[in-house]
Amino acid sequence: MRIATSSSSHANADIAVQEISEEIFRSFAAPDLVLAYYTETQDVNTLMSALTSTFPHAQIVGCSSCQGTMTDKGYLSGHTLSVLAIKDPQGTYGSAVVELDASIDVHTQAQEVLRTALDNSGRPGELPALITLHTTPGLEEVVLHAIRSELGVNIPIIGGTAADNAIAGSWSLFDNDTITDNGISMTVFFPTARISYAFHSGYAATGKSAVATRVAGRTLLELDGKPAALVYADWYREETGLVIDNNALFAESTLFPLGRQTGEIHSMPYYTLSHPAVVSKDNGIEMFSTIQEGETVHLMSGTTEMLVSRAGRVVDSANEHDSLKRTPIGGIAIYCAGCMLHVKDALHDVAANMSLSMHEAPFICPFTFGEQGQFLGGEIAHGNLMISAVLFHKDEL
Incomplete structure (x- = not known):
């Protein structure tokens, strides 16, 4: 298995x-697989056509990213296209x-997407080693449940x-044949390299x-029978000494999101x-993920410094999850767009931290409106302000 990345900011797709x-x-x-991440300013029809004609033997996956992309070469802002290619x-x-x-x-449609991806791999009926999932906003929890139901x-x-x-x-998604702004994308991996993974909030x-x-x-x-926004405003004021601006809730809540305990380790x-x-x-x-009635909701806190450093720490965690500590040959990471916007001036540091933790192997990372991954305890989840990472390791199966 070999991995390469490249980016371009050229105006013409x-x-x-x-x-x-x-x-x-x-x-x-x-290459056998091409993952493409791009900003909304790209001409997606031209992009799909150019990628499929340039890489005619590859499975193509495209997903739009917020205001830029990141690879082992660094952070690219504005109009950009980044690609990770796998030869295996x-x-x-x-x-x-x-x-x-x-x-x-x-x-039902999510299960059909999974079956089609498996058919396109030539391995229907088998369990893949990894699935990459991209949806348009609002579908994530249903799609994760459908995948779990289909595979068992x-x-x-x-x-x-x-x-x-x-x-x-x-936003948009595409593959070799279809472009949509309201849909589901899945890719199944049966690689000849081992994988390790991590999914953290920090x-x-x-x-x-x-x-x-x-x-x-x-x-x-409502939280404890009281209007949720009023409860949150009280919590925010107690933590920060400030009155939250409801008109800027998305930005001001980045360091103080809500959390639900998913599991525990040690x-x-x-x-x-x-x-x-x-x-x-x-x-x-209004949230970017679903909280169920009866769940306990915790006020969480973070720091700007943590958002800069944690991308590297999550990659380190994925490396540690590989029991033989093999050097990665490449990886895929997902970094929350909300976090990206908060630390935008330090994104070159984020990229450098990730590259160091990746042992300078090629990787790709879009900025997304929700993140999906598997915790080390085994749970699959959709969350916000998270980072998900998968590494491929050089020892072959």
């Missing part, structure tokens, strides 16, 4: 793909994208929700908590985070 292919081809020809003649890969049909439930076991997943530059619906619980007593979809309406709890986005008209809080 055809030329951008040409520049990328020239660099990839210096490492190897005819003894391995197999399959991808699929569906544009959602409103007349069919999402769970938890398979390592790394995923990120398609993003745009300003939460305005300009935030700490403050000790403040309440039970979600009323929820409507992704809007948290008596240390770990959490899945939810990012408060908007105060609803009835003083509820």
Whole structure:
């Protein structure tokens, strides 16, 4: 298994793909899988056409990223395209994208995407070593449940929700045949390299908590029977000494999200985070992930310094998860767009930390509106303000 990455900021999508292919081809020809992450300013139709014609034997996966991308070469801001290519003649890969049909439930369509990806890999009926998942916003928990129901076991997943530059619906997904702004993308991996993974928040619980007593979809309406936004505002003021600006909730809540305990390792709890986005008209809080009624919700806290350093720490954790401590030959990471926007001036440091932890192996990282991964305790989850990482290791199966 061999991995290469490349990026381009050229305004013309055809030329951008040409520049990328020239660099990839210096490492190897005819990749088996191409992962492409790009900003909303790209001409997605041209991008898909150029990638499929340039890499005719590859499974192609495309997902939009917020305001830039990151690779082992560093952070690229603005109009950009970044690609990770895998050459693995003894391995197999399959991808699929569906544009959602409103007349069919999402769970059923998600299972069909998975089956199509498995068919495209030539390994139907087998359990993949890894699944990469990308959806458009709002579908994540249903899709994760559908994958678990279809396979019967938890398979390592790394995923990120398609993003745009300003939460305005300009996100997209594509594969070799389909482009959509309302859909599901999956890729199954049967690689000849071993994988390790990690999924972390890096935030700490403050000790403040309440039970979600009323929820409507992704809007948290009440905590302990009181309007959720008022409870959150009280918690925020007690922690910071400041009055939160409800018109800037998304930005101001980045260091103080809500969390639900997902499990614990060595008596240390770990959490899945939810990012408060908007105060609803009835003083509820609209989120980027779903909190269930009856769940205990914790106020979490983090620091800007933690958001800069933790990407490298998550990669370190994934390395430690590999029992033989083999040197990675490459990897995929997912970094929350909300965190990215908060530390934007330090993203070159984030990229450098990741590259150091990756032993300077090639990696790719989009900035997403939700993150999916597998905790070391085995749980598969969708959260916000998280980072997910998967590493490929040089010892072959």
